[in-house]
Amino acid sequence: MKAMLIKDVNLLKGQKQFFGMLFLMIIMFTVIQSDPTFSICYVTLMFAILTLTTMSYDDYENGMCYLLTLPVSRREYVTEKYLFGMLASLSGLVGSSLVTVAAAYIKRIVYPWEEWTATAISCIILLSLALAVTTPIQLKFGSEKSRMAVFGVFALGSVAVFIIAKLCQAAGIDINAVLESAFVENLTTTVWGICVMAAAVLAVSWWISVRVLEKREF
Amino acid sequence: MLRLENVKKQYKGFCLDCSLEVKEGFVTGLVGKNGAGKSTAFKTALGLVYADSGHIRIFGKEPKELSSGDKEKIGVVLADSGFSGYLTVKNLIPMLDRLYGGFKKEEFIQKCGEFELPLDKKIKEFSTGMKRKLQVLAAISHEAELLILDEPTAGLDVVARDELLGLLREYMETEGRAILISSHISGDLEGFCDDIYMIDGGRIILHEETDVLLSNYGLLKMTPEQYSVLDKSYILRHKKEEFGYSCLTDQKQFYQENYPELVIERGSIDELIMMMIRGEK
Incomplete structure (x- = not known):
């Protein structure tokens, strides 16, 4: 698995322009927009998406086929992608936090520790969901078709949220009251609950990805 | 292995x-x-x-x-x-x-x-x-x-x-x-x-x-008359040509000894492939 991590890190080394652009965007969002939260979330999610980029690079000119003749099992390949996704995203989170906090300090923007913590937890949950949704789709459909598939999944997700909101409204459930109860009165429990759910979703996604790749023929 | x-x-x-x-x-x-x-x-x-x-x-x-x-x-x-x-x-x-x-x-x-x-x-x-x-x-x-x-x-x-x-x-x-x-x-x-x-x-x-392929296999080239009287026991494939017939054999020596008038070529692997694929049994 370490060999695959080395490969992916080397693949990312070729993305210097992308990282330079991200760095500029952090500065821009923090200094001009005075919005450190957005900078951190944006960069962290961008780093999560890099995992997809490495899969596209692996698949370039049918390269995945050759990759699987090396001493790497399909299960190891999938596990490494999730691990790499988490490591890359956390690196993005740490890096963007450092740059953002520094920029906020220079611009004299107040950025409390509690707000950073909330941002970091939200980012980790979001990137876990992004990885969980996009990885099996990318493995199943390849880099070209997966874009449409990912779009479809997020569209379906939005429709599902809309329908749930409408059903709650019809049933006389006050969603705002529920959210307030969850995030104000029971914040710790809610955060832990969401973290456990995100971990569960990641575990299910990993299992699906392994099945997808084990069934795939080249 | x-x-x-x-x-x-x-x-x-x-x-x-x-x-x-x-x-x-x-x-x-x-x-x-x-x-x-x-x-x-x-x-x-x-x-x-x-x-x-x-x-x-x-x-x-x-x-x-x-x-x-x-x-x-x-x-x-x-x-x-x-x-x-x-x-x-x-x-x-x-x-x-x-x-x-x-x-x-x-x-x-x-x-x-x-x-x-x-x-x-x-x-x-x-x-x-x-x-x-x-x-x-x-x-x-x-x-x-x-x-x-x-x-x-x-x-x-x-x-x-x-x-x-x-x-x-x-x-x-x-x-x-x-x-x-x-x-x-x-x-x-x-x-x-x-x-x-x-x-x-x-x-x-x-x-x-490969040794057998190159030593025993051969391409026989002959007129229609020669083909009609040929013992075809060791012919793997035959193909109609402008001059008559080409035949692939895995017993080249048999034909060299019994049909000295035939043109018998060693046959490269490319030619063997062509005969095996395009020739008739």
């Missing part, structure tokens, strides 16, 4: 139905025209394509049972796939070093230099021939016991081809090794393989030791 027994794989419009064996100490060739099933056979053997039926054994195990340790003993070149084009050779070195316990780093770098493979250039900028050279060098860099090489000489000029085959000959000097190789340049295989399988339409239509 590798055995495929009645391995079948059905696609729309194509069916692989293949049995072959690669023995220790042997270089086994697989020849056939484009689309004959060579790559499918290779991929099935490597577990990249799943057989519908039949048995595949590499080192006595099914492909899906192969551990990382077993896979370290296999070196592969694929006709339609390779290392990611976004990596450089320099990027590959730590990866191969981590993957293979027996990776000979210094030798690999030295061979890359000899074969004029730049270490810092992205692989996607390599020519087809350079990509092949890189794959072959990677395949032989880690003390593999079995090489599975699908078209390793594709895109190479004569000199590079000769150098690469030289490397493979050198590789075979160590005991306990074997190679399964395919090439559309049959000349490569004639002088290199111990035995040759011929595949057409997904089926193995001929298997013979």
Whole structure:
């Protein structure tokens, strides 16, 4: 698995322009927009998406086929992608936090520790969901078709949220009251609950990805 | 080392139905025209394509049972796939070093230099021939016991081809090794393989030791009159030609002795393939 991590890190080394652009965007969002939260979330999610980029690079000119003749099992390949996704995203989170906090300090923007913590937890949950949704789709459909598939999944997700909101409204459930109860009165429990759910979703996604790749023929 | 027994794989419009064996100490060739099933056979053997039926054994195990340790003993070149084009050779070195316990780093770098493979250039900028050279060098860099090489000489000029085959000959000097190789340049295989399988339409239509193929097989050329009185007991295929008939035999000597008036050619592997595929039984 370490060999695959080395490969992916080397693949990312070729993305210097992308990282330079991200760095500029952090500065821009923090200094001009005075919005450190957005900078951190944006960069962290961008780093999560890099995992997809490495899969596209692996698949370039049918390269995945050759990759699987090396001493790497399909299960190891999938596990490494999730691990790499988490490591890359956390690196993005740490890096963007450092740059953002520094920029906020220079611009004299107040950025409390509690707000950073909330941002970091939200980012980790979001990137876990992004990885969980996009990885099996990318493995199943390849880099070209997966874009449409990912779009479809997020569209379906939005429709599902809309329908749930409408059903709650019809049933006389006050969603705002529920959210307030969850995030104000029971914040710790809610955060832990969401973290456990995100971990569960990641575990299910990993299992699906392994099945997808084990069934795939080249 | 590798055995495929009645391995079948059905696609729309194509069916692989293949049995072959690669023995220790042997270089086994697989020849056939484009689309004959060579790559499918290779991929099935490597577990990249799943057989519908039949048995595949590499080192006595099914492909899906192969551990990382077993896979370290296999070196592969694929006709339609390779290392990611976004990596450089320099990027590959730590990866191969981590993957293979027996990776000979210094030798690999030295061979890359000899074969004029730049270490810092992205692989996607390599020519087809350079990509092949890189794959072959990677395949032989880690003390593999079995090489599975699908078209390793594709895109190479004569000199590079000769150098690469030289490397493979050198590789075979160590005991306990074997190679399964395919090439559309049959000349490569004639002088290199111990035995040759011929595949057409997904089926193995001929298997013979190369020495036998070159010494016993021959092409007989004759007029229609000569053909009409010919003993056809040892004729494998015949084909109508402008001058009369061409016939393929695996008993060249019989016809040399009994029909001295016939033109009998040694027949290259290309000609044998043509007769086996295009000729009638």
